[in-house]
């Protein structure tokens with residue numbers, strides 16, 4: 001029996017996931033077999049990385065295929081243990097084409113403080129990431145984490161911190177989900193550095209109103225904080 005999806009699209013997306021994984025690994029975002037990456041294959045199928053594999057040494061033909069409607073594994077072996085988180089994001093947000101979960105060190109360090117990330121610090125982070133929710137801690141690899149992530153998602157969420165755990169970024173392509181992870185990690189590095197300095201000037205309410213108007217009117221992007 002043939003595969004229930006186009007093999008050329010599986011190969012193309014699988015190769016792209018390998019490239020993204022290698023870039024994450026090179027930047028030190030994935031120790032051991034940390035992290036998982038997925039991409040939408042069609043309306044009801046996603047490709048997802050297998051568990052227990054270094055993101056720096058994946059094979060494009062090793063990707064697993066999951067069905068969104070019933071979470072069934074339709075191709076491959078041992079899909080990522082955080083697959084429920086990925087499935088929950090695709091079900092909640094039909095515009096999302098790719099999801100990355102990582103333990104990138106600066107982001108994870110801040111997530112282990114248990115404090116929400118301060119916003120209104122840097123204009124490009126506001127434009128490209130927007131409000132970054134902190135998902136309360138629950139035991140990883142359980143349906144509870146998927147439910148907590150889904151509850152924190154809004155139609156505008158681009159990146160999230162998982163308390164005492166790591167990150168989730170999403171996008172309309174693998175490239176976009178990776179770019180948001182890199183931006184989130186850089187933003188957390190900035191916030192940690194500011195915490196060491198011991199003071200920070202946050203953008204004023206008027207400056208934020210101007211910035212969010214630019215985001216809406218020029219960039220065409222909605223934001224949780226824009227009416």
Ligand SMILES: [Zn+2]
Pocket residue numbers: 035082101102103140165166
């Ligand atoms: Zn994790």
